[in-house]
Amino acid sequence: MAVATRFDAIIIGSGQAGNPLATALAAAGRKVALIEQNLLGGSCINYGCSPVKAMLASAERMQQVATAANYGIKAGKPTPNLRAIVERKDALIQAKRDGIQKNLTQEQKGITLLHGRATFTGARRLRVALADGGEQVLTAPRIFINTGTRAAVPPIEGLEESDFLTNVEILNLKELPEHLLILGGGYIGLEFGQMFRRFGSRVTIVSTATQLLENEDDDVCAAMQEQLAADGIEFVLQADVHRVSRNADGIYTLTAATPAGERRLRGTHLLVAVGREPNTDLLGLEAAGVATDEKGYVQVNERLQTNVRGVYALGDVHPGPQFTHISYDDYRLVRDNLLHGKRRTTTGRPVPYVVFTQPQLGRIGLNEKQAQEQKLSYRVATMPVRTIGRAQETGHTTGLMKVLVDGRGYLLGAAVFSEQGGEIMSMLQLAMAGGLTCDDLQDMVLAHPTWAEALNNLFSKLRQPG
Structure with missing residues (x-):
């Protein structure tokens, strides 16, 4: 049997929870191994948020040129060069990967970075098949699974x-x-x-x-x-x-x-x-006794602990919202509990998200369907974007803004489908976190002419549902 190398912590997966956790643990004096089978940075950096938004920026420029005549600007018909668009995206992503590589291998001592596939052989023991050949056996009292997800393939004939x-x-x-x-x-x-x-x-x-x-x-x-x-x-x-x-x-x-x-x-x-499915099928979780649900997601409690002592799951690999910012908060939760003596949990944490179409859809809190399912008493306000001064001046008149408030006037949730919808939603999230009421926002002095100014008028339209 191969001699095992002992670490204080092993992290499987170089995602948006795993990388900062490795850095934080190493900075606290822990001996850390970080194992990545594919590309450093996980899905967000390599084939999620960053590359998609980089290419969406090119599509937005196309639209600006295509509609320039509406603003009194004479321009020719735009022609995309997809190869150049992809090359721009690739350069941005490679710079991010290089930054992660430098951070993990040069800027922070105490991290051993291994490229290969990790498989559990026991509760706190792993075998790593290295990408360049050979294998290593590792043990640690704490192991963090951060292996993410991949595209689900439906069972369709011929697909x-x-x-x-x-x-x-x-x-x-x-x-x-x-x-x-x-x-x-x-x-x-x-x-x-x-x-x-x-x-x-x-x-x-x-x-x-x-x-x-x-x-x-x-x-x-x-x-x-x-x-x-x-x-x-x-x-x-x-x-x-x-x-x-x-x-x-x-x-x-x-x-x-x-x-x-x-x-x-x-x-x-x-x-x-x-949809997505978890990257857990090749981890050998059965050898560790780690429980999964019927879809293969790792089961965790409110502190992201699995049923096996010392084994955690972070990011998209456990059930719940699959967003980069949630994965990053998983890291902060574990960091605070292990290193700062806190008792943070996932219970009640907000789940903001944005669909990066144009206009954007920014969402926070409850929508009407959810409020009705929970039998909550609420008021709702909806306002078309075309009525907003800033929208008329910029020509971005598509969409709507919608908010829900409870009987005391506190925000329950919002959907902002407009230009800068994600940013406006984030303002409403800050108001929710700060305990501001609909009256506070309706009467707040906001700069003119801004998108945020629309909140004054939006909350004046509150009514009972139905």
Whole structure:
């Protein structure tokens, strides 16, 4: 049996929780091993937030040029160079990876970085198959699982053999799709859909749901679909795709049952964006006795501890909201509990998020559906963006703002579908955290003409639901 190298802590996965945790533990004098099978930085850096938003910025520039005449500016028709767009994205991401590599290997002593695949052989013992050959055996009293997720592949006949795209492969296309079919109406599908439509591709979004972003309120979903349809995106909703094929010319055919009967949808490219599944199947969790749910997510308590003493799970690999900022807060929670003597938990923490279409959808707290399910008494205010002075001046008049408040006037939640929607939502989150009431925000002196100024008028429209 190989001799095991002992560490104070082992972190499996170089994601948005694992990297800062390694740094914090090492700075506190702990001997830390960080194991990464793929690229440093996890999903956010490599095929999530950063690369997608970099390419969305190019799509936004395309739109600005395309609509310049509306602002009295003469400009030619924009033509995207997808290869150059991807090269810009790659340069940004490589700089981020290099920064992580430097931080883990040069700027902080006490971290051993291993590239390879980790497998549990016991509760606190791992075997690492190194990428450059050979293996190492490691032990530690504390092990942190931060292995993230990958694109889920639905069990559709012919899909596995069709050479489809996920959010990873589509980021590296060098030629523009003629007709991009997107399976899934969630935020990943919507962001890529608008991006490639603005680049010039024909885009069709296919979903089993009755509306986009099915967990949002109906009026918010309708506003999102109206905007994307105005961009030229086509939708086939309530569509049960049961077969996928691809012919010799590379054309995909999706056969779907719809309320109007069976349909065959054809396109040159297919993006599958129907959800995520955890990267736990190759970890050997059964050898450690670590419990997972029926989907493979690692079960944790409110302190992110698994059922095995000393083993934790952070980030997307455990059940719950899958956002980078939640993963980062997982790190802070564990850091504070282990190093600062606190007793932080995940109970009641806010879950803000943004869909980075244009306009953005910023969300915090409860929506109407959730308030009704919880049988809460609330008032609601909704205001179209076109009534806001800043929107009229900038030409960004699409969308709506919506807030819910309780009987005492405190905010329960907000949906801000507008230009700078994520930033405005964050202001409302700060108000919630600070205990400001709707009266405080309605009467607050806000600079004119700003997007934030809309809050004065928004809260004047509060009414009972129905």
